[in-house]
Amino acid sequence: MKNILCVICIALLGFIDANAQQFKVITSVESIVPSGIGRSRIIDAQEDKDFEEFTSEQTEEDNTRNKSKRGAIRVKNFEETKLLNFYNIAGIRFQNIAANDALISSKLTAMAQDGWELVFVTSGVEADAGQNDGQGIFITRYVFKKE
Numbered sequence: 001m002k003n004i005l006c007v008i009c010i011a012l013l014g015f016i017d018a019n020a021q022q023f024k025v026i027t028s029v030e031s032i033v034p035s036g037i038g039r040s041r042i043i044d045a046q047e048d049k050d051f052e053e054f055t056s057e058q059t060e061e062d063n064t065r066n067k068s069k070r071g072a073i074r075v076k077n078f079e080e081t082k083l084l085n086f087y088n089i090a091g092i093r094f095q096n097i098a099a100n101d102a103l104i105s106s107k108l109t110a111m112a113q114d115g116w117e118l119v120f121v122t123s124g125v126e127a128d129a130g131q132n133d134g135q136g137i138f139i140t141r142y143v144f145k146k147e
Contacts, residue, residue, distance in 0.1 A: 022146045024116060028104055031085040032127060032136035036093070040083035040100065042107055047077045081107065086138070108142065116144035 025045075031038025054073055056066040083103060084096035108118060123140040 020147070024111075024144045024146070026107065026111065026142045026144070028083065028100075028140045028142075030083055030100060030138045030140075032087065032125070032138055033085065034087055034136075036085045036088040038085050038087075038136070040085050042079075042081035042083060042104065044079040044081075044107075045075045045077070046079055047075055049073070049075065104140075111142075111144055116146050119143055119145050 027043045028041070029043065030040045054066070054068040056064070056068075058064075081103060083100045084093070086092060086096060088096070112118070120143040121140065122143075123138065125136070125138045127136050
């Protein structure tokens with residue numbers, strides 16, 4: 001009986017790659033456009049892409065440019081969660097920031113419940129650069145892994 005159990009365990013281990021990990025990136029984009037006319041979202045890609053399909057190697061001998069088509073790179077299946085903009089017509093809106101925090105927390109909690117571990121967070125901002133620049137976003141990337 002012990003021998004049979006050992007054989008079954010060894011066979012099962014042969015099918016499992018102990019080092020296999022998946023990574024997933026969730027992005028929040030929050031508008032910092034004055035007057036609240038921007039768009040804010042949480043984006044979660046629902047399909048995988050293989051970077052190798054869109055990668056070329058440049059060398060001194062062969063510097064042929066990458067011929068990947070942009071349309072093939074685009075992800076058409078993604079989850080989009082609406083967030084509120086940081087500003088409204090009266091200025092910065094702290095209630096909107098609190099609402100976004102609640103939605104982002106809910107998404108992070110759902111990811112954890114699905115077995116994803118948050119391993120890294122990075123953020124950046126492109127802010128209003130002067131009188132004629134009505135652009136601005138605050139972007140945060142949440143990197144998760146799963147064994």
